[in-house]
Amino acid sequence: MKETVFIIGLGLIGGSLGKNIKQTYPDCRIIGYDIKENDVNLAKALGIIDESTSSIEAGAIEADFIILSTPVFQTKKIIQSLSQLPLKRDVLITDTGSTKTEIMKASTALKEQGFTFIGGHPMAGSHKSGVTAAKTLLFENAFYILVEDEGNDVAIQKIKKWLKGTKANVIVTSAKEHDYVTGIISHFPHLIAAALVRQAANESIEYPLAKRFAAGGFRDITRIASSNPYMWSEITFENKHVLLMLLEKWQNDMNRLVDIIKNNENESVFDFFKSAKEFRDELPQASKGAIPSYYDLYVDIPDIPGVISEITGYLAEERISLTNIRIVEAREDIYGVLVISFQNEQDRKNAYNCIKKRTAYDLYLI
Known part of the structure; x- marks a missing residue:
């Protein structure tokens, strides 16, 4: 395809998408933009983008396909800015944010101007970050969620064509379902992992040996607590309604657990562990999930x-x-x-x- 792709945000995700698109469609022209000039220069040197632009406006008006690979709060601002520009009438716009409800609300500004926006969330990551960590295999066998509440099948098929080289498992759903499911299996576990680590940190003041022992299994089950605190504080508030519901359910379950332990309900405690083991043992092992695998x-x-x-x-x-x-x-x-x-x-x-x-x-x- 001899079309122009504009990638805003040249980090791990934006860079990897650029690599995939260029590999699949070598004739396409990829323009890149990032607030970090060094990342732009690296993306050029690595062949991820063909050229850069000094402003979002300059790149956007030339694009046939725009990818917003920025933090959610920035994505919403960029969407608003794009809605005021003389974009191509058939331009296709997507994002890569991990929450979708607020972004889809913001995209109304684009749709009111006749532009097409499809929400996106590639469930992939890496030990490393930044454009230098970008790779074509990042999305292979991972879930790539597309969100379109109005059922625009033509746009969905078009974006699937752009994403063909990722070899990802593309799933189309609603913003509501996306945010609830990712809340359950990604956002909420990050909260719990952080809470477990904070509890261990508090207890280690009186019992220093706890920190030394935490180097074992505890370190592994709480590894996601080492994730970027800025990103996860943002995600927490972007998906706060779902997380508040899940926290309330969690508190009820924990209160029930307190009661059965106090009352020496051996069978109930056994069932607590047994049901958890059975569900975990049934989880897919080969496929990638919302939390990057180690x-x-x-x-x-x-x-x-x-x-x-x-x-x-x-x-x-x-x-x-x-x-x-x-x-x-x-x-x-x-x-x-x-x-x-x-x-x-x-x-x-x-x-x-x-x-x-x-x-x-x-x-x-x-």
């Missing part, structure tokens, strides 16, 4: 000098890239003490086979 491999190694360099040496020989490596001092649920993180499932599988055939160390995947 592909960790646990290696039970002896505490002797050189053993870590031995393991990483084997991986280097077979050119298997890793993203992180750490030693776990205390872990109550598995025996692994060396945790190696990978960018994707295939790298982890290759590493498993590599270490397995060269050593007698026990390996664990969870």
